[in-house]
Amino acid sequence: LYREVCVLLFFRYGITPTANKLYQYVRRGSMSAPADALNKFWSELREKSRVRIERPDIPENISTLAGDLIANLWNEAQKAAQAGFSELVDNATSEILKYRLQSEVAEQKSKENRQLLTETQAELENALKRLSETENLRQVDINTLAHKEKSLKSLENEKSFLEIELTKGQANFLAQVDKLHDSLKISDQRFRALESKALLDVDRERQRAAMLAKEISRLNQAITKTRLSNNYQLSKQEVLINSLRENIGMLKGQLKESQRHQADAMKILNRVKK
Numbered sequence: 001l002y003r004e005v006c007v008l009l010f011f012r013y014g015i016t017p018t019a020n021k022l023y024q025y026v027r028r029g030s031m032s033a034p035a036d037a038l039n040k041f042w043s044e045l046r047e048k049s050r051v052r053i054e055r056p057d058i059p060e061n062i063s064t065l066a067g068d069l070i071a072n073l074w075n076e077a078q079k080a081a082q083a084g085f086s087e088l089v090d091n092a093t094s095e096i097l098k099y100r101l102q103s104e105v106a107e108q109k110s111k112e113n114r115q116l117l118t119e120t121q122a123e124l125e126n127a128l129k130r131l132s133e134t135e136n137l138r139q140v141d142i143n144t145l146a147h148k149e150k151s152l153k154s155l156e157n158e159k160s161f162l163e164i165e166l167t168k169g170q171a172n173f174l175a176q177v178d179k180l181h182d183s184l185k186i187s188d189q190r191f192r193a194l195e196s197k198a199l200l201d202v203d204r205e206r207q208r209a210a211m212l213a214k215e216i217s218r219l220n221q222a223i224t225k226t227r228l229s230n231n232y233q234l235s236k237q238e239v240l241i242n243s244l245r246e247n248i249g250m251l252k253g254q255l256k257e258s259q260r261h262q263a264d265a266m267k268i269l270n271r272v273k274k
Contacts, residue, residue: 002037
């Protein structure tokens with residue numbers, strides 16, 4: 001490939017090939033590859049450009065000098081021919097390099113555009129996905145809104161019903177309040193009557209309690225007298241009981257003595273019988 005590039009540069013574009021230019025255009029292998037290819041190209045070119053005059057009657061050294069002379073003439077002629085369009089070749093080379101640079105820039109832009117297109121497609125897919133999710137959420141929101149509107153309608157109906165019931169309840173409450181007010185008036189009148197009666201009963205009971213207190217005082221005095229009399233009688237009975245106890249003791253002693261004499265008599269009687 002390096003040799004073909006050398007041929008194109010030298011013969012088609014009239015550019016003297018160098019190792020740097022070859023590597024710049026090809027960019028393959030190591031840096032020694034374009035140098036080796038360039039050396040082989042110049043060797044082949046010198047070998048092919050050498051003119052040989054093969055006649056048996058001409059000495060070899062003269063034949064060689066004649067060939068070199070013709071080769072030099074050919075090179076000079078070629079240089080003279082190339083001098084006329086060297087400017088055109090330089091311009092063409094500049095245009096080629098310019099177009100190549102533009103091609104590289106266009107290729108880079110194409111890569112960037114492809115990358116941008118890929119990113120745009122990915123963003124578009126994400127946007128479509130988000131749009132689908134948003135549509136699903138919107139449908140859910142619509143269903144939720146419909147459900148809430150239905151609930152709101154039900155709540156409004158319930159509110160109307162409760163307002164009617166509240167109005168009825170307020171009317172009933174006011175009627176009950178009026179009834180309670182009338183009942184309180186009647187109860188107050190009854191309370192006042194009962195209070196007057198209770199005051200009379202309390203006064204009557206107070207008088208009765210005073211009479212009972214006097215009766216209790218009289219009974220306490222009678223009980224005190226009875227207790228004193230009973231205490232006196234109890235003392236007399238205790239004296240009598242003590243006297244009886246002494247008599248009983250004496251009688252018991254006499255009984256024991258009599259029993260002893262009786263036992264002695266029985267013993268004597270038994271001995272007599274024997």
